Amino acid sequence: MSIVNAPGEALAEMNAREAQFDIDALFRTHYRRVARMIARVVRDPARAEELAVEVFLKLWRKGSAQGDHVEGWLYRVALRAGLDELRRQSRRSRYERLLSFVRSTPSPSTPEQLHSAAEQQERVRSILNTLPQRQAEFLVLRSHGFSYDEIALTLNLNPSSIGTLLSRAQQSFREEFIERYGHE
């Protein structure tokens, strides 16, 4: 009896929450940008979409607590989900290499140019992975077209400090990149 009722109850609960904030509107406005941002960090686009959906699910569950900072929260959580996944992936591939398994990197039998683009992506990701989390966050947000104000809102920082922090992150990135791969 109650099992039959359950979908109805679920629906009622959804409606009650939707009265407080509109998940559909939020989704329509932000999903594309969130998913593409995660896709920058995470190698596999399908995985990036999964993570993006999980972020929205989190937002929905605790939506009423977010107040006016919904967007800042959304991109912050998405960014961290992406970077966490990147760390997991690199850990996994390290183990795989250690156990001398064949690595399942999508190695396309494609033109040289495509291959080198993939290689460059891997390099950039591995640098992001070694940088402190906060610096990686700056770089990803900036490259995803966030303004200083948006970065400040997302990371809960004072807008006036963004310039300094960002250039410090860029400095670290360059140093690390050159140390590993030389001038290219």
Added chain:
Amino acid sequence: MDTNDFTPLSTWVEERLASLAPGDNWEPNSAAALARLKQLHGSRSWLSTRWPWTLTAAAAVCLALMMLPSPRVLAHRCLECSVAVWQSLAASVPTQADLKPESARALAPDFTLRDATGKELTLSSLKGKVVLLNFWATWCDGCQVEIPWFVEFEKRYEDHGLVVVGVSLDSDGWKSVRPWLEEKKVNYPIVIGDDNLAKQYGLEGMPLTVLIDREGKIADSHPGIVNRSGTEQKLGVLLAH
């Protein structure tokens, strides 16, 4: 100096990070993602309406288990065990000083009550013996822990002049006590007392164990579960007189 050093830092970094941008031909599938989101959220709501029921059911099972006799026995064992551990840990060795000095002992209030066989038992008639007077009740868990010890004391020191007397304070008297007596093998007389007698012995909570010397005076009065070895030593002191 490398030419790269002349490129502005931010441009240099952004050029490299730009390689991460997903290709223009890749678009997130919003419709599928929204459907997935709603499905995940729906399944969670279903769970959240379930868990109060689960909790209620678990509570009911616990309650039912507590009603059964075996958990009660288990709880009793547990109580016995923890009393034993506690007593062995907090084993302060009692000395003669733990008993009241002879000069300060008051005469034990006398009583005449009938035991289960209908035989009269008068406290003052036990003068010349050491009496362990134990106030208890069938519903009192702590009392059940120490009664087997008194049975053993009675067995061990009867010949040295010890008499154990149990005074039950069950309000329904023999109705509760007689079945209890049939179940437990108690080797000393049990009588039914009343509130008036309990008050005379200063009873505030059960159990209460009173040690009476050979002169019929109160040498010790212990509310709560006694310390087994301590009581045995006190009895030894009293019996030696």
